[in-house]
Amino acid sequence: MSVEKTEVLVIGGGQAGLAVSEHLGNAGIEHLVLEKDRIAERWRSHRWDSLVANGPAWHDRFPTLEFEDYEPGDFVPKEKVADYFVKFAEHINSPIRCGVEVKQVTKNEGGPGFVAETSDGVIEARYVVSATGPFQQPVIPAVVPDDAGVEQMHSTGYRNPDQLPEGAVLVIGAGSSGVQIATELMRAGKKVYLSVGPHDRPPRSYRGRDFVWWLGVLGLWDMATPEQGKEHVTIAVSGAYGGYTIDFKQLAADGMTLVGRTESYENGKMVFGDDLAQNVADGDANYLSVLDQADAYIERNGLDLPEEPEAREMLGAPDCVTNPLSDLDLKEAGVGSIIWATGFKTDFSWLKVNALDENGNPNHQRGVSSEPGVYFVGLPWLSRRGSTFIWGVWHDAKYLADHIATQQGYLKHHKAHPPETKAAAE
Template identity: 40%
Template sequence: MSTTSAHRSPASRVPAVVVGAGPAGLATSWHLARLGVEHVVLERDGVGATWRSARWDSFTLVTPAWSARLPGLRTPGDDPDAFLPRDTFVDLLDRYARDAGLPVRTGVEVLGLRGEAGGYVLDSSEGEWSTRAVVVASGALRLAKVPAGVDVPPGVTAVHAVDYRRPEQLPPGAVLVVGSGQSGTQIADELHRAGRRVLLSTSAVGRVPRRYRDRDVFAWLHHLGMLDQTTEHAPPEARRAPQPALSGAHGGRTLALQQLARDGVVLLGRLTGVHGGRLRFADDLADHMRGADAFAERFRTQVDQYLQGRPAEAGPVDADPAELPLDALPDAPTEIDPLDEGVSTILWCTGMRPDTAWLPDELLDPTGVPKHRRGVTPLPGVHVVGFPWMTHRASGILYGMGTDAAHAAERIRADLTS
């Protein structure tokens, strides 16, 4: 790809610096270039690094190709409803940066940010960069989150989803997957398909059907205007909730806990700790299953209400077999001995957090997310893109990153020309 190698000395000053060459950073760079703003994109690894290094081999986007609305992006293939595999998507980002001639410098790690007269200095592995505008596009999902205070029993290997690649990587034996969000349910399904015995410690996560009334869930979210719902009009619990369970693998599938149970995955409640080498779980599996069912039902109700008076748009009410209820709820023990169950691996699917240690402490909230209002931070000239719910529901996904990137680029041009 057409990036500048890190051994060359950078200019001492550039009007704007974008930190991070993921989708949000590249989209911001695209808009800055079109606005004629001189800038550089600093990336410590390679373009789309997190997508390369923190996703398993069979990972597939859960969003259809048409929803990757980065400015100027041309998605591959003839099927806009296809779900892109990891490597295809990474290649797409590489080509996007190259074809647009974006000024990406790879292999440059940003180590700190400090103010100077008229702007900021970025300390980096390549030296100091002096600038008037900084865009934080280093990603909300970079570092592994692991529950505090849980001691892994002796003889059990612990792996986080960011380091998981394929079933063969794990030691022989059963796998306890902790967390039933998108990563947890997808990996549990993959491990089961590979012939592994899988135990899934569930969590309070919603579910949506992959398709309903002849359309993909993302098509409905678009038609209903839900992807464009502004942050101000969304309740706090919606902004805090994890993404609902869903899969783009095998052409796109509904991931329902009841189907995983029918397939033979052992469902458990939330992991609460380890005592005397035994794993303990909350008695909340039934609550998690009911909550996921209720979430899916609310979505279907919203679609049905939208279709009232629009008979031409209403496809048949197609029941998804994966969502069929079980004859009886699984008997979920609240304590197990990993040796008795043959558990050799605990696979943490407990989320990720941003890598923002290079930012001043006063700019970060307790979770490491930069403090901002609609992408504008308390530090003049420092902007944020690519984080969830920045301005609207889709701020943190490919559908909406480009919108926030455009706003950031316009603010920077206005500041630099004022």
């Protein structure tokens, strides 16, 4: 059986894999990118129809290629984001091969590097980069039984309001996906219950600048680790409808019923925690903290940006927050569907080398794993807060490509200058 060989095998052809490919190509390093579906497939088939990028076009892109046909402040639709990555692969002449799934990666016992068993044969590589990203396996907590008489789906299965059965909808999870889906359903005339957990909610823009700009100049994208206690706190932000600040009190005023964090299901009822008021208050405090930091930055740097006092005006707490539901009888409330916007888990069971910890999670420092020659890219907080964003993964990819180039340099030196034997030295 013939075995294909390459210097670097990059697994995953989304934004992370393509970013690595660009930097490896610029360094003249031979490599191959494998993608089991199409380029950036998750943007096309794992997202709802109306999704747009959460950041403006000037920011949510690679530094070396701009979006065509969009203004810098536009929020690009998901299909056009996927098209952008296809064009980017062409732009960098990436050696990407689609429709090839990697079954497992093991050490090359007969030589250096690793062996990848794929749906298209065996490939040997000295270095392996896992660029499969964080959105691998949708998580639906085992809370509501299948025979509860309500349709359940993960946010990755939701496409548009017309696909749902008659009745109200319970959306569980108030990060960007959950709140955007809940808002779309409410605008379509659905009665919506939104289960709200701990979250951050930055202003969409403030004093003429988008929040991504503020996080940049304030150094918040470069935070190396999340604040203590906020490791799993979601960010509620949206580029939908031209971009707007998510305000849970406003959603309630518009007709959405907010409930606390979902805890359990008992006798046909969803049971919620008593944390709703605190979660909303903490989200408001996070919002105001960004405004405070922005104002201080403007004053300190003498910037001429328009004042925006109305940004600090807050609605009063709605009744669903001051008198929150402790439970919800799904049948009595007419709930026909539940959408779980509850995130994802990773699966690295195919990576059968010493690059994972005891829980099966990547064991790495800034993407360089505990297994020499194996790398990770595209994971949350890989090196900073911005690591999962398009521009952030590009910078992480450069660091890893440079690391690979450095390792190659040591090997070239070894071949060019073999160690002297003791006899030769004498």
